[in-house]
Amino acid sequence: MSVSKKIVLVGHYGVGKSSLIRRFVQNIFSDSYQVTIGVHILKKIVPYKGEEITLVLWDIEGKENINQSRASYLLGTSGFIFVIDPTRDSTYQNLKEELIFLEKNYPKIPVIKLVNKSDLIDVEEFKKVLAIQNLEIDFFSSAKTGDNVEHVFMQLVSKMLGA
Amino acid sequence: MIENIREKLITHKNQVVLLNREGQVVASDNHLFTLLIGSDIADINPFFETIAALVIEENQHIPFNCVIIPDANNKPKYYDIELHTGGTDENPFLIIYDFTEHYEYIQGISQEKNELAISNHFEAAKNRQLVAEKAFKNKFLANISHDLRTPLGAILGFVDLLEKTGLNYEQQEMIQTIRQTTLHAKGLIDDLLDISKIEAGALKIENKTFDFIDLMTHLEKIYVPKMATKHLAYKMEIDASIPNYLIGDKVRILQILINFLDNAYKFTHKGSITLRIKAGTVADKKMLLLVEVIDTGIGFPGNKAGNKKEIPIDSFTKFHTTEIEGHGLGLSIVKKILDLMQGDMHIDSEEGRGTTILVRIPVAIDDKVNTKKQIAVANTYQNVKMSKSYKLLIADDNEINQLLLTKILVKHGGFYIDAADNGRDVLEKVTLKDYDLILMDIEMPEMDGIEATIAIRKHPLASTRNTPIIGLSAHVLDSTITTTFNDAGMSGYVPKPYTREQLFEEMYRVLKIELLPK
Numbered sequence: 001m002s003v004s005k006k007i008v009l010v011g012h013y014g015v016g017k018s019s020l021i022r023r024f025v026q027n028i029f030s031d032s033y034q035v036t037i038g039v040h041i042l043k044k045i046v047p048y049k050g051e052e053i054t055l056v057l058w059d060i061e062g063k064e065n066i067n068q069s070r071a072s073y074l075l076g077t078s079g080f081i082f083v084i085d086p087t088r089d090s091t092y093q094n095l096k097e098e099l100i101f102l103e104k105n106y107p108k109i110p111v112i113k114l115v116n117k118s119d120l121i122d123v124e125e126f127k128k129v130l131a132i133q134n135l136e137i138d139f140f141s142s143a144k145t146g147d148n149v150e151h152v153f154m155q156l157v158s159k160m161l162g163a
Numbered sequence: 164m165i166e167n168i169r170e171k172l173i174t175h176k177n178q179v180v181l182l183n184r185e186g187q188v189v190a191s192d193n194h195l196f197t198l199l200i201g202s203d204i205a206d207i208n209p210f211f212e213t214i215a216a217l218v219i220e221e222n223q224h225i226p227f228n229c230v231i232i233p234d235a236n237n238k239p240k241y242y243d244i245e246l247h248t249g250g251t252d253e254n255p256f257l258i259i260y261d262f263t264e265h266y267e268y269i270q271g272i273s274q275e276k277n278e279l280a281i282s283n284h285f286e287a288a289k290n291r292q293l294v295a296e297k298a299f300k301n302k303f304l305a306n307i308s309h310d311l312r313t314p315l316g317a318i319l320g321f322v323d324l325l326e327k328t329g330l331n332y333e334q335q336e337m338i339q340t341i342r343q344t345t346l347h348a349k350g351l352i353d354d355l356l357d358i359s360k361i362e363a364g365a366l367k368i369e370n371k372t373f374d375f376i377d378l379m380t381h382l383e384k385i386y387v388p389k390m391a392t393k394h395l396a397y398k399m400e401i402d403a404s405i406p407n408y409l410i411g412d413k414v415r416i417l418q419i420l421i422n423f424l425d426n427a428y429k430f431t432h433k434g435s436i437t438l439r440i441k442a443g444t445v446a447d448k449k450m451l452l453l454v455e456v457i458d459t460g461i462g463f464p465g466n467k468a469g470n471k472k473e474i475p476i477d478s479f480t481k482f483h484t485t486e487i488e489g490h491g492l493g494l495s496i497v498k499k500i501l502d503l504m505q506g507d508m509h510i511d512s513e514e515g516r517g518t519t520i521l522v523r524i525p526v527a528i529d530d531k532v533n534t535k536k537q538i539a540v541a542n543t544y545q546n547v548k549m550s551k552s553y554k555l556l557i558a559d560d561n562e563i564n565q566l567l568l569t570k571i572l573v574k575h576g577g578f579y580i581d582a583a584d585n586g587r588d589v590l591e592k593v594t595l596k597d598y599d600l601i602l603m604d605i606e607m608p609e610m611d612g613i614e615a616t617i618a619i620r621k622h623p624l625a626s627t628r629n630t631p632i633i634g635l636s637a638h639v640l641d642s643t644i645t646t647t648f649n650d651a652g653m654s655g656y657v658p659k660p661y662t663r664e665q666l667f668e669e670m671y672r673v674l675k676i677e678l679l680p681k
């Protein structure tokens with residue numbers, strides 16, 4: 001049996017969690033917004049160092065706070081992707097607190113901090129905005145153009161597998 | 164019956180699946196999903212991939228609410244799934260409940276809620292941006308208006324100085340144009356400053372004691388000569404019961420009155436303009452000033468004569484902005500100021516007959532200092548005592564010169580002015596009316612100033628014969644001509660080009676107007 005890893009995408013509603021997973025798994029994108037309630041799970045098998053890894057991707061209902069999410073959804077998670085929307089500052093205003101929450105409740109589980117919808121912004125300008133607020137981000141992606149999506153997931157894989 | 168209902172609506176809405184600790188199906192009632200014994204539960208959906216890892220720990224009860232598992236047609240179905248990991252010798256089991264209907268309903272609500280929240284967010288952001296832009300614009304406007312006022316003030320100051328340097332007619336005329344244009348620009352800039360203050364909410368209404376009579380005197384000084392330039396009768400009917408000292412914003416009240424009077428002036432070409440101010444009822448030291456500005460001007464188009472009715476302020480402002488020269492800011496500023504003062508205004512108008520503006524301005528009475536004072540006679544030359552208004556006849560064939568002279572006289576105040584084009588015209592006019600003084604140009608067609616003077620001095624009526632005459636001539640420095648003037652019977656002369664001071668000095672001398680000690 002191949003290695004199976006659970007990845008949960010967290011962040012506010014509407015930041016593009018479902019879109020990122022759909023882009024990664026099915027390589028499709030839709031501009032229309034379908035609110036996710038509950039949890040929707042997709043999987044994708046990826047090659048990693050000559051092995052096949054099964055990624056079980058949990059697309060959960062976006063909440064304004066992670067601790068509002070149903071605890072069972074986060075059970076057995078191997079990696080988180082925290083997604084923010086650069087066009088809505090409310091999606092990253094509590095980023096620090098959220099990361100502390102994850103760190104405390106899921107110690108040692110890798111978290112990737114991702115700015116999605118990079119197609120809508122001037123990335124360099126937004127980096128300045130983040131710098132002013134003293135926020136550190138790992139990657140920029142666009143589920144719409146597909147830019148960096150695959151790379152982000154693969155970076156998480158290598159973090160999870162401790163490369 | 165009950166069994167039937169249970170069978171259809173409850174039993175078949177859930178499924179129990181017995182597993183082994185590897186996550187393989189041991190038994191299942193297959194109410195929802197068809198599972199083969201020994202198959203991997205994760206085959207239904209990747210959700211179950213994690214189950215295998217969770218069943219390792221015994222005696223756990225883990226609920227997963229609202230798990231989406233698409234059906235064969237890829238339509239989302241919503242399930243609540245309970246995992247019971249069981250004790251040492253027991254099998255773990257799952258209970259799966261189909262709550263699709265319930266969650267579809269919830270999904271609809273969430274969809275609406277989130278879309279609304281997101282669009283509100285962008286609306287709010289847009290608003291914040293608009294507010295910031297507006298604040299920036301207002302600040303910019305305020306700064307630029309303020310900065311523009313300083314150089315304009317300097318221009319006006321130098322115009323005043325320049326005017327006192329002994330200018331000829333033409334130069335006087337030009338300097339007037341410069342002053343008018345600069346004042347116009349200053350007015351526009353003041354309005355802009357007001358607008359930016361109003362928009363920024365920074366316009367504050369003062370509440371200070373002011374001298375109401377002074378205010379009226381000031382208006383009289385401005386409008387008596389101004390209205391005379393268009394031959395309009397200007398009447399001020401001020402209720403004597405209005406106390407001398409009021410509490411309010413004097414500058415803004417003046418601004419309101421000036422706006423309406425200027426409007427009336429602009430739209431009235433013959434007839435009269437009346438400023439009437441009455442005291443409203445007094446209660447608790449508060450009073451309304453009931454102001455009416457009544458003109459006999461062009462009125463508001465569309466309001467047919469005989470059908471005087473109220474005009475909405477907005478249409479009036481719009482009409483003024485589009486139909487008549489001007490930027491129309493004045494009226495909207497006045498409206499805003501009145502709002503801030505909690506006053507109001509109404510406009511009654513009739514096409515071709517005129518407009519009446521009714522304004523109510525709340526003020527308070529300062530009775531600590533109320534002593535009655537008379538409205539002083541308007542007089543821009545404060546250093547002379549004009550015991551009455553003088554009737555003047557000006558004779559000049561050049562229309563521009565006539566106009567210039569009229570302007571200077573009107574500005575001075577205290578003169579009624581008639582004009583004649585030549586000597587013969589002068590002779591006709593003096594037989595119809597007695598004048599206090601004739602200002603006579605010498606070079607005129609048909610009959611010149613000398614001939615006319617000689618004729619007047621021979622007039623049978625003493626009152627006509629003795630009318631003082633001042634000759635105005637470019638040749639007056641020539642001593643032979645001076646003699647001619649004297650011989651003809653002139654009472655005085657002013658050389659052309661003359662300054663205002665030279666003219667009035669001679670007029671005061673001839674009219675025996677007393678100079679007041681400074």
Ligand SMILES: Nc1nc2c(ncn2[C@@H]2O[C@H](COP(=O)(O)OP(=O)(O)O)[C@@H](O)[C@H]2O)c(=O)[nH]1
Pocket residue numbers: 012013014015016017018019020030031032033034035036062116117118119120141142143144145
């Ligand atoms: N322009 C742009 N729009 C995106 C991107 N990702 C998602 N969206 C849009 O954002 C909205 C919310 O996306 P969704 O994936 O449902 O967000 P979720 O609530 O986090 O799952 C949808 O209208 C998407 O089309 C992106 O990278 N660029």
Ligand SMILES: [Mg+2]
Pocket residue numbers: 014017018019034035036059060062
């Ligand atoms: Mg979603």
